Each structure stands twice: as C-alpha cells, then as structure tokens.
Amino acid sequence: MNGWTDGDVVPFLQRLVPHVGRSVAALAEKWREMAAADGSGEVEVDVAEWFQEVTEEAITRATFGGSYNDGRVVFGMQSQLMAFASEAFRKVLVPGYRFMPTKKNWLSWKLDRGIRRNLTRLIGRRSEEAAAAMKAAEGEKADTGSFRDLLGLMINASQRTTRAPAAKAIPVHDMVEECKTLFFAGKQTTTNLLTWATVLLAMHPEWQERARREVLDVCGSDDPSKEHLPRLKTLGMIINETLRLYPPAVATIRRAKADVRLSDGCMIPRDMELLIPIMAIHHDARHWGQDAAQFNPARFAGGAARAAKHPLAFIPFGLGARMCVGQNLARLEAKLTMAVLLRRFQIRTSPNYVHAPTVLMLLYPQYGAPLIFRPLASQPSAADSTTSSSCPRPEFLCQD
Numbered sequence: 492m493n494g495w496t497d498g499d500v501v502p503f504l505q506r507l508v509p510h511v512g513r514s515v516a517a518l519a520e521k522w523r524e525m526a527a528a529d530g531s532g533e534v535e536v537d538v539a540e541w542f543q544e545v546t547e548e549a550i551t552r553a554t555f556g557g558s559y560n561d562g563r564v565v566f567g568m569q570s571q572l573m574a575f576a577s578e579a580f581r582k583v584l585v586p587g588y589r590f591m592p593t594k595k596n597w598l599s600w601k602l603d604r605g606i607r608r609n610l611t612r613l614i615g616r617r618s619e620e621a622a623a624a625m626k627a628a629e630g631e632k633a634d635t636g637s638f639r640d641l642l643g644l645m646i647n648a649s650q651r652t653t654r655a656p657a658a659k660a661i662p663v664h665d666m667v668e669e670c671k672t673l674f675f676a677g678k679q680t681t682t683n684l685l686t687w688a689t690v691l692l693a694m695h696p697e698w699q700e701r702a703r704r705e706v707l708d709v710c711g712s713d714d715p716s717k718e719h720l721p722r723l724k725t726l727g728m729i730i731n732e733t734l735r736l737y738p739p740a741v742a743t744i745r746r747a748k749a750d751v752r753l754s755d756g757c758m759i760p761r762d763m764e765l766l767i768p769i770m771a772i773h774h775d776a777r778h779w780g781q782d783a784a785q786f787n788p789a790r791f792a793g794g795a796a797r798a799a800k801h802p803l804a805f806i807p808f809g810l811g812a813r814m815c816v817g818q819n820l821a822r823l824e825a826k827l828t829m830a831v832l833l834r835r836f837q838i839r840t841s842p843n844y845v846h847a848p849t850v851l852m853l854l855y856p857q858y859g860a861p862l863i864f865r866p867l868a869s870q871p872s873a874a875d876s877t878t879s880s881s882c883p884r885p886e887f888l889c890q891d
C-alpha cells in the first residue's frame with residue numbers, strides 16, 4: 492500500500508473532507524435533537540460508541556469510494572466479526588475452541604465467507620472497469636494511475652504490473668486481505684483517537700475554549716472545509732497531545748534483520764523480536780520532562796519533531812518503512828470531528844464517567860466515555876456543509 496505519492500494522497504484526502512464533515516454534522520444534529528427533547532437542554536452520550544459511525548463511514552469511503560454502497564455491506568459484516576473477536580479477547584483462551592461448531596463460530600465463519608465472496612466479486616468488477624479504462628487511454632496521456640479510493644489504488648497497481656513483463660499482478664486474495672486489514676487497522680484506532688481527544692477537551696475547559704475560539708476565527712459561520720483544516724493549529728496540537736498520552740496502538744513489534752550492538756553495549760541478535768512500547772516512550776519523563784503525565788498541548792507548539800528531547804520520542808503511528816499508511820486520514824477525521832463539534836457544543840464529562848484507560852488490543856476507556864453535550868446558542872444552519880475548492884498546499888501531510 493505504500494506505493495503512493497503526496498501528489499496522489501492530497502487530492503484523495505481532500506475529496507473525503509465533505510463526506511466525513513457531513514457524517515459528523517449528522518451525528519451532531521442527532522445529539523442536538525436529543526438535547527432539545529430532554530428537559531435539561533443537554534444530552535449525555537457515550538462517544539466511544541457513537542464515533543464508530545463516523546469512522547466506519549470514513550474508512551468505507553476511503554477504501555471503496557464510488558463503490559461505497561457495496562463496500563458498506565462488506566464492512567458491516569466485518570464490523571460484526573470484529574465485535575465477536577473483541578468479545579472472545581475478553582474471555583479465557585481455551586485452545587482449539589475457535590474450531591468448535593458453536594453457534595457464534597458458525598456465524599463468524601458465515602460472515603467471513605460472505606466478506607470474501609462480496610469482496611472478490613467487487614474486485615472482479617472494478618478490475619474489468621479499470622482494464623477497459625486503461626485500454627481506452629492507450630496512446631493518450633490519460634492518467635489512469637491516479638486513484639480515487641484505496642481499492643482503486645491496488646487495482647491500478649495490479650493492472651500496471653500485469654503489463655510489465657517482469658512484475659507480478661497482485662492476487663485477488665491479497666487485495667481481499669488488504670481491504671480487511673484497512674478496516675481492521677483504520678476503524679477502531681481512529682474511534683479511540685476521537686474518543687480520547689473529546690474526553691480530554693471535556694476535562695480541560697480552558698483548552699476546549701481555546702480550540703473553539705480558533706475554529707470560530709478560522710471558519711467563521713461555515714463548517715470546516717479542506718482549506719480551513721491546515722490553519723487549525725491549536726486543534727493539531729491537541730490531537731498530538733492526545734496521541735501522546737493515549738496512543739490507540741500502545742506498542743508495535745519489530746524483528747532484527749541483523750545482529751545489532753547498541754551504544755550501551757547491549758547486543759540484539761538477528762531474528763530477535765522487539766516490542767517497541769509506544770505508550771511507555773510517550774510517558775517517559777527523560778524525554779518529556781517532569782510534566783510528562785500532564786495534558787499540555789503547548790509542548791507541540793514548535794511541531795511534533797521538537798516536542799520532546801528526542802525527535803523519535805513521539806511515534807503514535809510507528810516509524811520507518813512499516814509506518815501507518817492511514818495516519819493522514821486519521822488526523823483529518825480527528826480535526827474535522829473536533830472542529831464540527833466545538834462549533835456546536837459545550838462539552839463536559841458526565842458524573843458517570845470513570846477514567847479507566849485499559850488495553851484490549853488497543854487503548855480503550857474501560858467503562859466507555861459518557862460526556863455531556865450542551866448545544867451552543869449560535870448553531871450553524873443545516874444547509875452549512877463542508878465544501879471544497881482548490882487547496883494549494885499539501886498541508887494535510889504535516890504533523891502540525
């Protein structure tokens with residue numbers, strides 16, 4: 492998936508802005524109606540649950556683009572499968588249990604077959620369309636290489652390699668697995684980022700107010716567009732500080748390709764697996780100073796690389812060749828979601844909120860994230876939406 496350039500990624504992400512913006516605005520509208528229906532004029536929602544809608548829509552659009560409706564069916568099935576997997580993860584592991592013909596296992600197998608069948612059919616149809624487009628473009632300077640969605644990127648790469656004698660096409664099976672990986676890697680991680688960022692805004696009203704003022708200054712009476720997002724610097728700092736304190740992926744793994752001797756004399760033999768403890772590095776006072784455990788977005792004012800004493804002390808998306816391919820999409824979703832919500836609501840923690848981060852593959856709030864949303868007096872009209880026009884600079888790609 493790493494064969495894309497900034498020239499491909501920027502327009503691709505920009506096209507997603509209106510879709511993600513609309514889905515957050517729709518969510519906010521539901522909360523506003525719920526608040527209006529309640530005598531108190533405010534509403535308590537568990538954002539850890541509700542944000543799932545936003546991130547599922549975003550990853551489905553990013554992966555399938557024009558085939559969104561077909562993709563939605565597939566990812567709907569995968570969502571159910573992931574719910575079963577996370578339930579199983581909470582239980583005691585009984586070796587071999589997953590092969591037993593229990594009702595849940597039957598259902599999981601059926602869902603898995605359905606996902607593969609639907610994806611294979613979709614990939615077949617899209618490949619035929621891409622081949623026809625490529626044929627039609629032969630002899631012309633048409634750009635069939637640029638992509639509108641991630642599946643298209645894979646299909647284009649496969650079609651190009653089919654024509655290059657030494658290269659191999661990407662097998663359909665691999666494309667199916669890549670689509671499944673994108674959903675798995677992109678949905679819950681981003682839901683957790685949105686959740687922790689909103690919780691932190693609720694806990695820190697001074698930063699919430701600062702971010703809201705910035706959103707109103709930059710966006711005026713409009714909902715945020717792709718031109719506005721790069722200018723929301725305070726929000727960028729808040730998102731980075733959220734990723735530092737509550738990195739959704741708490742660790743990653745590497746295997747040494749060769750013997751390596753570290754500067755302190757410690758020897759890492761070839762093939763040894765190393766756990767990179769992202770969360771621990773992010774909380775290490777030697778890198779972040781004595782306030783390492785405190786929420787202080789200001790530490791990111793000079794950019795992510797200069798926030799800590801060591802430039803690689805901030806690695807929420809990993810690093811190197813296998814670094815997360817979805818980080819710009821995740822940042823875009825987070826900025827857009829926070830900006831849309833801050834324009835509409837005052838946010839505070841509910842008395843029912845218990846601060847208990849826990850690791851269940853990812854970093855979750857153990858008892859959910861019930862927050863209280865009070866609609867602000869001046870609300871954007873329903874007709875307001877995230878609009879698009881040309882953006883000169885690929886600033887989505889910077890780490891703020």
Ligand code: HEM
Nearest residue numbers: 676677680681684740743808809810813814815816817821
């Ligand atoms: C806040 C959200 C996210 C976080 C914290 C996150 C974190 C990570 C981390 C830590 C890795 C491992 C990198 C390494 O080992 O160096 C990774 C890999 C990956 N992520 Fe993300 N991710 C996020 C969102 C996404 C999204 C939205 C997508 C989908 C577009 C995505 C797709 C992937 C893929 C495909 C890989 C494997 C890359 C490879 O092995 O080459 N991630 N992510």
